[in-house]
Amino acid sequence: MILSVSMLMATMMATEMEACTNFIVGKKASVDGSVICSYSADSFGSYMPLYHYAAGKHAKGTKRKVYEWDTNKYLGEIDEAEETYNVVGNTNEWQVTIGETTYGGREEMVDSTGIIDYGSLIYIALQRSRSAREAIRVMTSLVEQYGYCSEGETFTICDADEAWIMEMQGCGPDRKVSKERTVWVALRIPDDAICAHANQSRIGRFNMKDNKNVLYSKNVVKYARKMGWYTGKDEDFAWKWTYAAPDFSGRRICDARAWSFFNHHKKGMERYLPWVLGKDKDAEDMPLWLVPDKKLSVADVINDMRDHYEGTPLAIDSTDIGGGIWQMPYRPTPLYYKVDGKTYFNERPISTQQASFVFVSQMRSWLPREVGGCFWFGNDDGNMVAFVPIYCSMTQRPECFNAPGADAITFSDRSAFWVCNWVSNMVYPRYSALFPDLKQVRDSLQQSYFDQQAEIEAKAQTMEPAQMQKFLNDYSVNKAQQMLARWKQLATYLIVRHNDMAVKPVDAQGRFLRSEYGFGKTVERPGYPQPFARRLVKEAGDRYSKPE
Numbered sequence: 001m002i003l004s005v006s007m008l009m010a011t012m013m014a015t016e017m018e019a020c021t022n023f024i025v026g027k028k029a030s031v032d033g034s035v036i037c038s039y040s041a042d043s044f045g046s047y048m049p050l051y052h053y054a055a056g057k058h059a060k061g062t063k064r065k066v067y068e069w070d071t072n073k074y075l076g077e078i079d080e081a082e083e084t085y086n087v088v089g090n091t092n093e094w095q096v097t098i099g100e101t102t103y104g105g106r107e108e109m110v111d112s113t114g115i116i117d118y119g120s121l122i123y124i125a126l127q128r129s130r131s132a133r134e135a136i137r138v139m140t141s142l143v144e145q146y147g148y149c150s151e152g153e154t155f156t157i158c159d160a161d162e163a164w165i166m167e168m169q170g171c172g173p174d175r176k177v178s179k180e181r182t183v184w185v186a187l188r189i190p191d192d193a194i195c196a197h198a199n200q201s202r203i204g205r206f207n208m209k210d211n212k213n214v215l216y217s218k219n220v221v222k223y224a225r226k227m228g229w230y231t232g233k234d235e236d237f238a239w240k241w242t243y244a245a246p247d248f249s250g251r252r253i254c255d256a257r258a259w260s261f262f263n264h265h266k267k268g269m270e271r272y273l274p275w276v277l278g279k280d281k282d283a284e285d286m287p288l289w290l291v292p293d294k295k296l297s298v299a300d301v302i303n304d305m306r307d308h309y310e311g312t313p314l315a316i317d318s319t320d321i322g323g324g325i326w327q328m329p330y331r332p333t334p335l336y337y338k339v340d341g342k343t344y345f346n347e348r349p350i351s352t353q354q355a356s357f358v359f360v361s362q363m364r365s366w367l368p369r370e371v372g373g374c375f376w377f378g379n380d381d382g383n384m385v386a387f388v389p390i391y392c393s394m395t396q397r398p399e400c401f402n403a404p405g406a407d408a409i410t411f412s413d414r415s416a417f418w419v420c421n422w423v424s425n426m427v428y429p430r431y432s433a434l435f436p437d438l439k440q441v442r443d444s445l446q447q448s449y450f451d452q453q454a455e456i457e458a459k460a461q462t463m464e465p466a467q468m469q470k471f472l473n474d475y476s477v478n479k480a481q482q483m484l485a486r487w488k489q490l491a492t493y494l495i496v497r498h499n500d501m502a503v504k505p506v507d508a509q510g511r512f513l514r515s516e517y518g519f520g521k522t523v524e525r526p527g528y529p530q531p532f533a534r535r536l537v538k539e540a541g542d543r544y545s546k547p548e
Contacts, residue, residue, distance in 0.1 A: 019044075019335075020101040021198040021257050021350050022156045023301055024163045024289075027365070028191040031295045035363040037158045038301050039090060039099035040382055041356045043070070044333065047408035047417055048356040050377060050390065050401035053087040053127050068149075069119020076115030078146055084127040088375065088394045089359060094130045095160045095373035095392055097361040098122045103167075103201045103254070105152025105244035106229075111170030111181065114147025121148070122155070132159040136166060136186050136215060143168070143182045144217075152244050154197045160365035160372055163189040165288070166215075167203050169243055171223060178226070180219045185239050187288070188213040194296065195289040196261045198350075200254035201244035202288050208234060252278035253335060253348045255286060256314060260350060261304050263312060265292035273313060298376060299450060301360045305382035308349040316347050318432075319535040327529055328431040351383040353428060356417070358382040369393070370468050371457050377401070380420035384427065384438065386445035388480045389453065391472040398480035416480070419487050426494050432529050434498055440510075441490050445483060501525075 020043075025036035041048060062080040067073065086093040100118055116124070121139055129135035135157050148170045157164040166186035171178040185203055189195045195202075206214050221237045224230035230242050240246065246255065256276040263269040274283035308329035309315045318327035330353050331346035338344070357379050364372040373392025378385035379401060388398075403415035411418045427434040456475055460468045496512070497504045502523035505513045513521040528536065537544070 019199055019348065019352070019354070020099075021305075022099045022101055022154070022196065023261050023304060024156055024158065024165065024189055024195040025296050025301065026163050026189050026191040026193050027161065029194050029292055029295055031297045033364065033366065034298070035158050035160055035163050035365075036296065036298060036301055036360065037097055037099060037156050037163065038305055038358070038360045039156070040305060040350065040352070040358045042352050042354045043356045044354045045408060046070070046356045047406070048379075049403075049417070050089050050357075050379070050397055051087065051123065052089075052395075052397050052402070053084070053123060054395065055086040055093065056084050058082055058084065064124075066115055066117075066120050066124075068117045069123075070117070075117065075120070075149065076146070078115070078124075078142070081128045085130070086393070086395060087123060087126045088390060088392060088397070089377055090122065090126070091361050091363075091373055091375045091392045092126045092129070093369065093373075093393055095363040095369055096126060096129050096132060096135055097156070097158045097363060097373075097375070098126055098135060099156040099359075101154050101197050101199045102150070103152045103154055103197075103199050103244050103250070105169050105201065107151075109169045109172055109183075109243070110151055111147050111149055112173045114143065114149035114170060114181065116142055116146050116148055118148075118150040118153045118155075132157045132162045132164050133215075135159075136164065139166070140168075140182070140184055140217065143170075143184075145181075147181050152201060154202060156197070157186070158361070158363060160363040160369075163195070165189060165195055165197065165203065167201055167239060167243075171219075178223065180217075180223060183217050183220050183223050183243070185216040185220055186214070189289055190291075192291050193289040194262070194265060194292050196258035198254045198257035200246050200250035200258075201240035202255075202258070204238040204240055204285070204288065205236065206239070248278040249335075251276055253345070256309075257348070257350045259286060260307050260309055260312065260314070262286075262290060264300075264304055264307070265294065265296060266290055267293055276314070298360055298362050298374075299446075302376065302382070302387050302446070304350065305358055305360065306351050308351055308383075309347065314347060314349075316349065319531040322346070323431075324429055325528060325532055326430040326432045326434075327532065328428055330428055330431075351381055353381055353424070355381045358385070358387070360387060367457070368461060368465070368468065370465060370472060371460050374453070378420070379416040380424055384424035384442070385420050386442050386449070386483055388476070388483050389449050390476045390480070393469040394473045394476055395469070396473055396477065398477045400480050400484040413488065414484075416484050416487070419484055419491065423487055423491050423494065426491070430498065430501075433501075433503070433526070434494055437494060437497065437510075438490065441486060445486060449479060 021040045023038040058080045063077045064080040066075045091097040125135045125138045152169040155166045168184040171180045259276045272286045274280040360376040362374040370393035375390040376387035400416040403412045406412035406415035
């Protein structure tokens, strides 16, 4: 399908500006019956804390001001709900979790007159919903009443029993063209399946007669017909091919990340490589969901969030100049660049340096909700952090995830965002040299959190709800502040150990070694990693060859 210029621009804009990734795991696809979902908020320099909205009662007629999530621009006001629920991060006290990725879609569908953007919609819905289905009703009712001013969006919407994917777009700003405000469709992910989306619309055809597992706006086909974008039968209507057809960027830059998640958990995914490589227009499309070969754990999903296409044809070449001497599996942005008039692209993996925060949300229906919702959170690139357990009943945030005075242009060593970025930005350019030290600390902390989880949750369940909530709140705060302290130690350790491109020797416990005379032991000078040295010699020829 040939895309219009406006569709190409919208897709490019979504790829460049809103490059996020979501994974979804149904309760029968997880090892313990949890519904699991993940989100990497990849937003190019934005400072994002662990959000919190306290539960509240509001007098009828109370108004709520809406500010655009990405820019803080004031958009307008809406009626406040009479009761709102406690929200921490992207989950609430009822274990409802919402994530998103922006895919753009048709540019002319953006409703500039709307007063609710995609980010505000998420947090307003979390404050008003006790289930995923209720969140879908809240979200769609709000945008129909007040208008939706963002581009095409894919939402992950889960609770402890169900996982849903919903896609939404506006109906443009001109009410003479369309009195409708939005079009949308939501599908329930089968309980035994996994799903992913990453800035490319993923919903194709859907069963309009399945009222249990499929929800959609009444105008979902009618609007496309009116605009001249679709002429076929209702049952043949495919959302993404009508409203956001995938181009090269949508496949190679976006769907490739969903493919990589699937590839970790399903054999035979090479079948869809022609699709994700993006050049074969007749390639077989990738399924929206699939049943994994083995059930997934929270640890599996956390590891999936750290992926750089390792072991696949999309693996970032660790020896080319783009990765530097120390084989960095990251590439700079923007994704596209030109040389002598020709356009080239950078590979875009799941784990990316522009992540402001990441989470893996674990929702469990058989536990008291104060315990059941464990929101594993990190305030940087998922590959560079330990995910801290944050319970959905939390009402008092750790200081490190809400440091006073810190923002996108104000550093604070009390801020997890800044301390974690301090460490990761030391590691990125000298990845093969420094990352093993970071990984050891990261994995040790992560495993300690997993090892303590069962004991902490068992103890919590012996308590009354108020005491349980405080106990879990205090535990989460303690673990978060522990992480910050350990990361500060890691920052200074990396400076000392890897100073001046040499390496100071340490013992098995990571303690620096001294000589017999009390000085630091002689440093090691590892030089080039061998793969890079070979590449350098190949490119330089005999220029640096030492004469025999």
